[in-house]
Amino acid sequence: MGVVRNVLDDGLEGLDHNFLTGRIEDLVKWSRSRSSWGATFGLACCAIEMMGTGAPHYDLARFGMEVFRASPRQADIMIVAGRVSQKMAPVLRQVYDQMMEPKWVISMGVCASSGGMFNNYAIVQGVDQVVPVDVYAPGCPPTPETLIHAIETLHQLIEDGEIMRRRATSGAGANVHIQEIPAGITTPVILGSR
């Protein structure tokens, strides 16, 4: 620590330099990862576990997620907790669009990640069909420890800058793909017009 010579004796003159240098990017990424607030997008059972993670025993506040903001304008991370139905998918997209950059998405639970145990007409098979997802947390529902691990993984990715780099190269945006369900079943299921 060549920076400090003898502060006790010489006061400020005991500092070799009274500037600490660093990159602004690092400072920004550090502060972003340590104070990201979540948007409430609790849908089903995973929402209960998400609330449990915010509860005193598991306490998300110590990781910087002090509050869950209802307004997407004030939130950074959208934790999609629960199964997304056909009716809910446009709402999900709308709330995601209303969030301000930089924003991240954690897909919590298997229903959000892939449709889960409900491989049927009513559930969107993975929210990555609607919004771009950064971290997937498996479990049905994921225990609070799993969710904390997912959030911390996201924080690490934010701090490394990995996500921003990837977004810049891939062009940033949801890969919405519409898949035609092939014949072989009695009645073709027509997905909703929206």
Added chain:
Amino acid sequence: MTPRESDTIISAAAGTNEGNQELRSRSELTAKEVMREVGAVLRMSEADAALLAEVEADPGEDQTMIINMGPQHPSTHGVLRLMLELQGETVLRCKPIIGYLHTGMEKTGESLTFMQGGTNVTRMDYLSPLNSELVFSMATEKLLGIDGDIPERAVWIRMLMSELNRMSSHLLFMATNGMDIGAVSMMLYGWREREVVLRFFQKVTGLRMNHNFIRPGGVAADLPAGWRDDVMSILDMLPDRLGEYDVLMTNQPIWRERLQGVGVITQAEAIALGATGPILRSTGLAWDLRRDMPYMHYDKLEFDVIVGSYGDAFDRYAIRLNEIRESMRIVRQILDRVPNGDYRIQDKKVTPPPRARIDESMEALIHHFKIFTEGFKVPEGEVYVAIESPRGEVGCYIASDGSPTPYRMHVRAPSFVNVQALPHMMRGGLVADAVAVISSVDPVLGEVDR
């Protein structure tokens, strides 16, 4: 009171003509008359509502405003959307729009075996999953004809888990209700207590939520060693905490102002709408399926049915708080009465063999294989079984065609029916009261939409 054509009442000493006011039989009344409906439900399709944004705003004084609450909202207890017609701050009419969590569980249930059905049903009411599993298992057992042969230990374990689930569900109600009214610290306290119960569930069933523990034939596994101490520690910790809630909320003037007289529903309205559970009990009718149409061994236990008198949100809050105390009382009685024995019926066709037997016997291996892949066949027929969940009467209607999967599986969800009472409770109240009303109904959108 509906105005009649001829309201002449001739009352004299000689005789009264009450013919015009004679009470018509219930079947002759229309819904409007039964519900005193002055138009509490906003009848507007979603497509029309979407077009409202394009209507020119006319700042006339008596213009009512139709706004949307939800589906993404911190206080709607899930993805419930309410279209409120407001005059200033007063709610005139309301339309609850559901379906944002529709999972097609009844369709999925037709392709899952009866053994797997529990995994499906448990995710409907995700706050009291054991009760959903219980009603499904009871319906399956009734179809199989083994509902009288479930071993005693299994029945008592089911009752224990069901009552603990009621406690954890009501504690969550305390937490969310407190937060919705403004006592945000209640959210922390309620969850703190709930965690202890969830930890017990994890010890017994392996999962904190959505356990798939109660299966047709009994329960999935026996209680672990030391379970009595765990339950006793829960029962020792809770009474003081509930006393704290009384101090923090029940006797507090702000709490009373917020909840008393809010969301009033009359007994006739509640019965007409099919509302059950704390909503019906808050109107003064002591209807509790555990007491009035007992199932399992509830008729052998002593417990009170908590009843309100005004049908308002405060009554529903107090009922749930005291139901936690009653459940603790029931659990204390169950603790002494759980006998030793099998935790599931020994009927080979229904119950898989113990794991150790599979190594020894070829038959056991085949049985295990058949039960877990093909499933056990349930004879043809149809049943409806209902139990008392924390939200009201949860029922399961299964129609079977003799195959290993249900032909039609329908769950009568209490919240689905209770949500219909929302417009009638909210009418004339303020928007802030709307939040209190939704919270007091305590809907779980998973079972509303299935």
Added chain:
Amino acid sequence: MTTEETATPATLHGCLLGDSRGQAVLFVPKLSYMSTMKKLVDDGYEMCADLTAVDFLTHASRTLPIGVSPERFEIVVNLLSLSKRERLRARVQVSESDPSIESLFDLYPGTEAMEREVFDMFGISFAGHPDLTRILMPEDWQGHPLRKDYAQGRIPVQFKGAAS
């Protein structure tokens, strides 16, 4: 449990009364649906616990008492009497060619949401219902999901050599 073979089968209000695993089941013809339900309300069945439907397209050979002709759809109404502490189930046969029936809204306002769900999932319309629109699926959805000729809508899932 099988019903006893008596000279005349049990009836209630003119409809055949059966038994299913110890539960009383009333087979109501569609024509006398409303009048029978009104009589049941007066009998003391104050609450309609549940109203649902079953599509018997792939199980047309189900057992029904003699005198009840099977149709494709069945409306199942579960009634509850709070005063008598009893339940009664009513089953009404609804044909595929005319999938409609009267609404119980005036008798039991609580059936509003239940009938909307049956309409949404099965396509059976209820005459006299104040607001018969889809309740669970989006309003512009095509098809009625719980019918037996409507596929589950599974997306084929590949695990090895998946294209994406």
